[in-house]
Amino acid sequence: MGKLVLPDEDAWALPTDWQEIMPRRGGFAVPPPETPEDSAAELREALRYIESNGYLPDDRAVLHDPDLAAAGDRFVRPWLDTEEPGPADPRGAAVAVLTVAILEASIVEPAVAHFGTGFGVRMVAAMGEFVTTGSLWEVDPSNPETYEQGWRAIDLGRLRDAAQFVRARLATAPDAEYDDARTVLAAGRTTPIGRILASFLIPTETGWVDEDCAAAAEWAADDSGGEEMSEGDHRHLSVLLLFAASTITHLEQLRDHVVADLSPYSQHGNVGTVLDGVGPEAGALLATPFYAKLLRLVDSPWWPGVRPLNPDGLRLLSVIPTDEAFRALCRECFEGTSVRSGSFLKSGVLTRYPVRAVRVLTELDAEGRFPIYADLLAAHLVTDRRLPVEAKARAEQIVAGGGAGLGTAWATLLDDQEESRYRNVFAGTDDEKRAITALAAIPFEGALGLIIDRVDRKHFRSTFLAAARKRPEIALRALRARTGTGIADELLRDHLLAFPELAGAAPRPKTRSLPNWLVVAALPAVGRFAPETVCELVAASTVGEPHPDLAEVRAHHSAAALAWTVFEQWRAAEYPTRTNFAMLALGVLGDDSTVAALTAFFPEWAKKANARMRNAIQALGGIGTDVALRELLRLSRKAPNAGLQLCASENLVMVATARGVTVQQLLDRLVPEPDLTPLDYGPRRFTITLDDQVQTVLHDERGNRLSRVPRTAATDDPELAEAARARYTELRKDLKTIITERRYALELAMVTQRRWTAAEFTELFVEHPLTWHLTRRLLWATFAADGSAVTAFRPAEDRTFADIDDKTWTLDPAATVGLPHPWHLGNDRAEWSTIFADYAIIQPFPQVGRELFEVADADFSAFTGRSVPSGKLFSLTARGWSFDDGHQGLLRDGPDGPGVEIDFGPGYHWQEPDAPQTLERIRPADLAGLPPLVVSEVLRDLHFLIS
Structure with a gap:
């Protein structure tokens, strides 16, 4: 029932993340600043920290007024030299805050907490006096280099920060303290800074604020003092009047007359403070160019000219309950240099302000300048069931006309984007996708037909499939109106398979666990298993724990074919992210053919689909064949970013754990065989071999050794030659990576005393065409159950073994084999060193000659x-x-x-x-x-x- 109830379109609440405001008395309730448990100790600690780092800044060439400097020292010195509190002298505190080398909030806050809010008000007033008169310091005339304006800008910033903290205390201060502050500040309203501080700290004195906002234009134009509007100019403080304003008139008076000297980053609290003082009617005004730049509601506000609102600016307009804000949001999103349909449709204004939307969109449509408003209005009228009677009557007229012509404005924008070569019609990809979704959401055959007409373009097919599931009858009529074209016929076939009841057949049972883009009827059967059954088993699985019944399914070659068909449907729907069903199917049903097909997408995904790439890596771990695991190993080393490399490594660990082996044991079996097929240049071919150091060697067809990879000759096939050269370069890189990893792995195996059975040793190290090149340059041994070496041996070039006497030695099939550390060799170490030197064997890492320590x-x-x-x-x-x-x-x-x-x-x-x-x-x-x-x-x- 609640869905059909109209909301209160005049209700207003300050958004949560804008509530960190500069509070005012009687305004939005903000918790007062926390009071330290021991403010004296905190102030003493802060001042001593500053003293330890140099009390005065050493980069200011200035002369301080001796009397004021003495007052500041009298305030600070007791805190530094004794455990007793310093005097309650706000002028001395003002000097200290303006002169210390390191200013932290911990100076002002504990001082005000210790001495009271009245002390803080007087301290700020004194700071204002010093900044106005410049009496605290003057430039040292003996120093030719001065940055006076920059130094005075620092003083202004410290004054502003201190005033902001004291205002927060005053907002919840007792009436007596508030009245006392009013009296103190009233006495200082003899200068612009004194007036600005008074209005900022006591914004409830609306008479003060009226006077000062009206005077702001005069202050901005006043150059009688000879000051430029530079960083050190006191007129930069006039921006504080913005946070004292309480009427639209105040904002109008301040517009163009306060200096844009807020934080260089967007602070939602600044906007919230103005809205708290003036009310939501200020929203549309704050989005105008001057205030949008001032409050950082545009990006790069320092650029000249009018800038489009950033997401914060659009959000401001979308939550303000006024026609002016709604109209400004529409103009910003649809009448600027680029269409920002995504920002508009995601803002929620159509749901939040349904009646206001009808009223404002009707006005904008009547202007006749932007046809998009007609589409927005009509779609809103026929889809929002909450609208009042008069709006429903307009909706019935649209329905009676069959929605004729609706969607053409969206379609025109989308066509302009497709045809444009030199500019983007839409601000971003999301705006274009949202526009397609908005077109498909118009519940009429004609609008959906516009989607079908463009379904071969990016994003249209997936949008059509989603719309067809929501309104299958409308989709059927739109498809039948376009039969005779190949793509429409294909979509019609799949649509009828998904909704057989539209053709008079019994409907398919609904399965909640399956994604709505999946057309199960288009999938192949797997043995005795119907595709519906296979899909339900997949849905009941995880990559790490497939459903037990899938073991029989995987025995059929067609299981991988079904998984790939699922993937192709997912791809055709443009990879919806609500479910990982397609990757799950590949992981639990895929085989080596799946690996080859899937990895072909990796170069594209790694650049712009990181999450999809991670899911694909998990699918490889689920496939679990040696081919899949070798691809995981490759990704762990060569994926384009560290996150994907880590993901691949983690999946290798999970596979190893599932198999009950260590990662190193798994990696032993994943060493690939090098691709040494000849390089094909067309008329010429070049053979590849490996030397003892596992370096590639090239020979031409006559057997001549080549010093480098041949260049492409005029008689060669240029495409074949280029591909061959690229493959050779990649081969050399891969060999270097693999051999380096294996060398480290074998050295670590020697140090950690890993062992292999005789069969494993033969398969992994002797018979493997690549690992053999390392195996034959190392000393091996058989080991007893207690870990002691029994017999050391070295592999010969013909893959037989020789003992220390250089006699042929036979490996016992029941033996345990490992790499002996020099400690295992005892007195035989010297003899083995001589044998390796005689045969000129260069070991891949120090073994026989390794340093020994005791x-x-x-x-x-x-x-x-x-x-x-x-x-x-x-x-x-x-x-x-x-x-x-x-x-x-x-x-x-x-x-x-x-x-x-x-x-x-x-x-x-x-x-x-x-x-x-x-x-x-x-x-x-x-x-x-x-x-x-x-x-x-x-x-x-x-x-x-x-x-």
């Missing part, structure tokens, strides 16, 4: 206190270390419990990522309880840090 070498005093680059600390994360939560320490776990911790300072900070760090402490102080291998690696890493 507990006796653990003199931590050689490390603590040393400064190290942050980059070296980060590099330890590739050596088995990890940062603590605060990024002030590195941790290395022991084999069966606590390990070693390095504390450093000042700690990593994102603003200074390259700042050097000092090693502060290494724990435990005694490494004797750790295994020799761990001790050696810890000391080796410490020597690396300080090297």
